[in-house]
Amino acid sequence: MxxxxxxxxxxxxxxxxxxxxxxxxxxxxxxxxxxxxxxxxxxxxxxxxxxxxxxxxxxxxxxxxxxxxxxxxxxxxxxxxxIARTFQLVRVLPDLDCIENIEAGLAYRTKPLWGDAAHAAALELLDRIGLAKQAHTPAGDLTYIDQKRLELGRALALQxxxxxxxxxxxxxxxxxxxxxxxxxxxxxxxxxxxxxxxxxxxxxxxxxxxxxxxxxxxxxxxxxxxxxxxxxxxxxxxxxxxxx
CATH class of the missing domain: 3.40.50.300 (P-loop containing nucleotide triphosphate hydrolases)
Known part of the structure; x- marks a missing residue:
């Protein structure tokens, strides 16, 4: 190590x-x-x-x-x-779909991503955390584990x-x-x-x-x-x- x-x-x-x-x-x-x-x-x-x-x-x-x-x-x-974090109580944006939740994180990284670049990066991150098939599902409709995955993805969006x-x-x-x-x-x-x-x-x-x-x-x-x-x-x- x-x-x-x-x-x-x-x-x-x-x-x-x-x-x-x-x-x-x-x-x-x-x-x-x-x-x-x-x-x-x-x-x-x-x-x-x-x-x-x-x-x-x-x-x-x-x-x-x-x-x-x-x-x-x-x-x-x-x-x-x-430094990025998740919280004890899951904090997703329930009315936005999974891609939009990740794009919100991408907009706040040191070098923000917007538009097509953000969309492509969000899809890649969703695949990485196992949510690629729920890309267009509203965050509020996800199961508990998938909401946790999404919050983790948004944290990872900050690199x-x-x-x-x-x-x-x-x-x-x-x-x-x-x-x-x-x-x-x-x-x-x-x-x-x-x-x-x-x-x-x-x-x-x-x-x-x-x-x-x-x-x-x-x-x-x-x-x-x-x-x-x-x-x-x-x-x-x-x-x-x-x-x-």
Whole structure:
């Protein structure tokens, strides 16, 4: 694996009034890695994703991608620096068809595409994510897994170096889950770097090179999936003292 650090987070801190949601968070992500961001509900994982992507402003700390400090830049500037994301709750444009949803993403990349070029690129992306046959289907008529595919396609339209997946595999049935895992693995094989917030342990063990585990806003473990999932402090965070 390459040793190039693509993303570096240091001293990241976010408080909402008296609640500390992220407490001096620190980790690196290397190019080509899939890093799982794990932890029980309320541990601060989505807040970290929001701080990286610009949906929230940090109180302290730094977010650096490819050597560029992007801390607290507006979300569109962070996107142009090479970061794209999906959300816990799927966000598609329901009245537009699949091609139009992807074209909306293509219009916001660093070098925007329009017209015939955008149409051709959108068709190619739909094929890549397994939605070529639904190109003209309104997004609101898609199944849940296909809406997730479409949102992923729109993120990929931005040509990211780093993709943030926030519980992208949640809510899928067993066969959809295997399809989703295969699609994420394909993106990794294409060289994309991914941070995924996930609770599906099969996916974590199957996909992640490394896992960073949070509890109550703080990093409590960083290592391979097997290392962190057998760590007594991680087991305690998920299951309580009696299981550690």
């Amino acid at each position: 390459t040793t190039e650090v693509l993303l570096s987070i240091s001293g990241l801190h976010k408080a909402f009034g008296g609640l500390i949601a992220v407490n001096q968070m620190q980790f690196d992500v290397h190019a080509g890695e899939i890093v799982g961001l794990l932890g029980p509900n309320g541990s601060g994982k989505t807040t970290v994703m929001n701080l990286i992507s610009g949906a929230l402003q940090a109180n302290e700390g730094k977010v650096v991608i490819s050597g560029k400090d992007i801390t607290n830049l507006p979300a569109h500037k962070i996107s142009h620096s090479g 990211p170096k780093l993709l943030l997946l926030d519980e992208w595999l949640a809510g899928l049935n067993p066969s959809e889950l295997q399809d989703g895992i295969a699609l994420v693995r394909q993106l990794k094989d294409e060289g994309l770097t991914i941070i995924m917030v996930e609770h599906v342990m099969d996916a974590i063990r199957s996909l992640c090179d490394r896992c960073v585990v949070m509890n109550a806003g703080t990093k409590i473990a960083d290592g391979t999936p097997d290392e962190v999932l057998s760590d007594p402090e991680v087991i305690r965070a998920y299951l309580g003292d009696s299981h550690a």
